[in-house]
Amino acid sequence: MVRTYRKAALLGVLALVAGCSSITEHRGYIVDEALLQSVQPGIDNRTSVEATLGRPTFASQFGEPTWYYVSSMTQQKPFGRPQIERHTVLAVSFDAAGNVVSAERTGVDQVARINPENDETPTLGRNRSFLEDLFGNIGQVGAPGMGGGATPGQ
Template identity: 25%
Template structure:
């Protein structure tokens, strides 16, 4: 009987621990180097680039003629924050006639880290507490006729 309990506990623990592994996920468009070699600077059109690689991850602001393909690998480890393993950004620059002018490659080391603030922006006016909100709604309610 004791042996059966230990065996059941061992199998149960092994099953639970097997779920505690990291997952590596791929996000974005990872461009094929062989397909990149097919592009010719000065003659390839933007529509051809988008036909080969699909819709870009983002476009440059103010119609700058730049499109960006961003790919990254993330590791989701149990009990830890998601970690960036690899990021590749391929930037295609086009002229006014939508002809390819340059291809630039960047990785995670060339990017900037942006920190977000959790604080709220103060707004003018009154700040209502819990009871103010409840009693205020009762006060403004009009009886139906």
């Protein structure tokens, strides 16, 4: 009987430890250092870069043609927000002929941290109270010149 309680307690402790472990998640491009080092300016072109690295995460829409390969590793502790552990962006720029001009890497130091204001988006206009929102349109529906109600002379 005591042995059964020990097994149950051991299973309970194992479940607690497994449930409280951190979650590591990889997002985006899977970085292979050998492949990243093989992209050489002046030697490679769009076709060879796509054959080596695959399709980019996204491409520039304006300015000089640039392909971006984004990789991010996050870790989340129980009941916490995900934290960026590693972040890498490879920007491969091309000239008009499609040849590689540069291949630059940046890291987590370039990640912009934004802090929303009180979970609200500031907008233009006036701030109205609840009662103004509730009763603000009384008398407006069907008013002359508003086109929806009956106006005198019709």
